[in-house]
Amino acid sequence: MTRNTKPDFYALSWRLPIIIWQALFFLGPIVFMIAMSFFLVKNYRMTEAFEFVNWGRMMTRGYFWDSYWHTIWIASLSTLCGMLIAFPVAYTLAFRASENTRRMAIFLLIIPFFTSYLVRTFSWFVILSESGVLNAMLGWVGLGPYTMLNTTFGTLVGYMTLTLPLVVILQTLAMANIDRSLVEAAHNLGCKPLQTIWRVILPLAKTGMIVAAVFCFILSFGDFVAPFYLGGSQDPTLPILIIDTTKSGQQWPRAAVVAIMMMLTLFAVAFAGIALAYRKRAMS
């Protein structure tokens, strides 16, 4: 029962805890990080200041921009691969599977979220290595060995490990909500299957699809494990840059600059996604 009432002691007892907690330990850290990007580091000690030194330094460094565009490129590639690989699975689960199978499949896909991503990555490291399981299997049919670690392929395998379950779930939910009679109507009107997907299913599932793509991008963009362990980190992504800057040089303010640039980029992507999702389609 939702009612507009003056907040009394009882109401505030339930409303305030999260406000206080998040102000202290969520807004606090984020705001402080933004402030920190203007601090100075002298003799390995951080002093509070309001200078644009860190921003000036990072924004004019070639390695930052190399890393920035490389991260955007590889996260975009991951998003494209993730969306394409997941689509047939989501399509099958949404339109070919029974209610129970679909529920079971989604439950299975939730499991990876709660298993150590690190351990799974390490597992791929072993599987993909020069003398690993995959190369051994390829060897039986006379192929390889291929170098798969320390390549973009390796990074992508890691990203897919991280993102595929979520992308499949989001795509499935987006398509499972489509009224099946619309799809059947399209078939009856002589729409070919691929045409139906393109003309009927995708426009109807647009919002969910964009949400899936945005999440895939966010996860890939912010992950340091896949590019570090499977991609060999020779082209460091922004998260690796943050770790290196924080862990080795005490240059927290510069790391903060990188982090803020990442957040701005993600905001831009999320807003672009929302704009795209809610843009009115031109009616033909």
Next chain:
Amino acid sequence: MRSAVLWIYTALVFAFVFAPILFSVVFSFNSQRFPTIPLGEFSTEWYAKILADPDIWQAALNSLIVSSCTAVLATFLGFCTAYSDYRYRFRLKGAYLALILLPPTIPLIIMALAMLAWLSKIGMSGQLYSIIIAHTVLTAPFAMAVIRLRLNQMDENLEAAAWNLGGSEWATMRHVIVPFCRPAIIAALCLTAAVSFDEFAISWFVSGLNKTLPVAILEIVQGNIDPQVNAIGTFVFLISMSLIILAQIFLVGRQLKGHT
């Protein structure tokens, strides 16, 4: 025919998703240091090794403390927020909900850096409770979502019925709302514990010398290939899985019962 192709493809993608988990378990019982096919002999060597390692024991204990404290705090905060959202309409409610729901959408590495900087600033970094604080921020939204869904299933007059029978708001909370939400509360405890148990980025940044299991794994992995990781991973996997299945049983099991 086309259906068969689609199902085979689906099975392959599921195989891709579960292959690393499966191989990790298999490798943990494999005698080879560099596991490949054909597999080596069955061995519990890696388990023996981690069980003999006091650092791992300490990390496991730390993980246990962190995840159980996180679960309690995050579930409490999630419950408060879910109830406020269910019961009241107020100004700036959108901002209020955003405040709790946003953290999981921010990359962990950024949260890690921000947490490290802020907790150092206020003199609270490098402790076990630093991790608990950060994990609570991260997992409270999951608790909130699970409990909010349960409140949606509540008869909209149930709370008023308790007032009507002489229960004050606090008594009604204790005797009606909390018992009604109990399955969701237990599920939320399990889920938040599971997420906290596996998180490594933030823990790595803010924990100082107090390693949790995932941080221990991270440090071993940085060194070289060491199948100990698979043994720890299998152990962690078992714990997480039990928590998830427990959560699922409480959520789905109670729902079925409620509908009969």
Next chain:
Amino acid sequence: MSGDLVVFDDVRKSFGEFVAVKQMNLTIGQGEFVAIMGPSGCGKTTTLRMLAGLEAPSTGEIRLDGRVMNDVKPHERDTPMVWQSLALFPFLSARENVEFGLRMRGVDKATRTSRAMDWLDRMGIAEFADRNVATLSGGQRQRVALARALVMEPQILLLDEPLSALDAHLVIRMQAVLTQLQRELGITFVYVTHSQSEAFAMADRVVIMSQGEIAQIGTPKEIYRAPANRFVAEFVGRNNILSGTVTAAEAGQARIATPSGTFTVHGTLTQGQRASFAVSADLVHVHSERPEAENTLGCRLLSEEFVGSVVTLFLESEDGHEFKVQMQERQLSQFDLKGGEALWLDWQAAHAHILDDG
């Protein structure tokens, strides 16, 4: 009936722009069974919720046993309610549900258990005391809800469409249970419903509401035979309503010219004014030949509807006005009716009831 228990004194309730209840004045006596009836959105449930303290009046005063209740919190009142959804606590057994109110009032365990068991026994469901309420049937759950409210031994019981979820045959049974309980306990029942049959079967007095206002208060018979206005006449149903201009008026009688004909009514009207009257469908008679009577009218039969042994005929006059006639099935068998047949209607002038709002 000894004195007033509930008084609504100029009570008004608005939610933002929407006015749910307008200037309500209503008095309910001790031991009275009052039904508040009206279409959905008429303000009847809001009225009940104000009585329980779940909504506060915007203006005006509600008094219960002489005490002003406006600012009394719901849990500080003694106004237990039986809810449309029953609102049983799903995680408690039947007995624990009944004990709930006593537990909230701090009654000790032994006392509350014995009082709860007494009530479960009285409702005939003692054997289900330890069953989870989710496993009980609709009728049994209904009885738990009643016991849960009545175990509080209140002066007044509020009921919000409590029978609307039950099957038809259970509704009749529960009506008997409720009526009997109310007589035995001698407490006030305020019963909100949209069902005419429930209200008329049980209540001493019926309050009909429309758009936040009281349209009529009266005994079931008064409302049935003498609807105050067009809304009540239409809402109560099975009334034939005719409107026209008064052509002659003298000595408590008047002639009203309507498009269907000119008819005599009893009542004081002035010549030239607009007037409407209602004739209950069961007071209209059907003839194959034109009868010698005060008010007669030629009609064509459209259709028949059988409910049990009661038949309703739907007819149409020459000007296209629809008429309803209700009679026993055996009376109908005198006629050999076919659709489209020409028939004659008649009713006594004394049975035509003049409506207030013209």
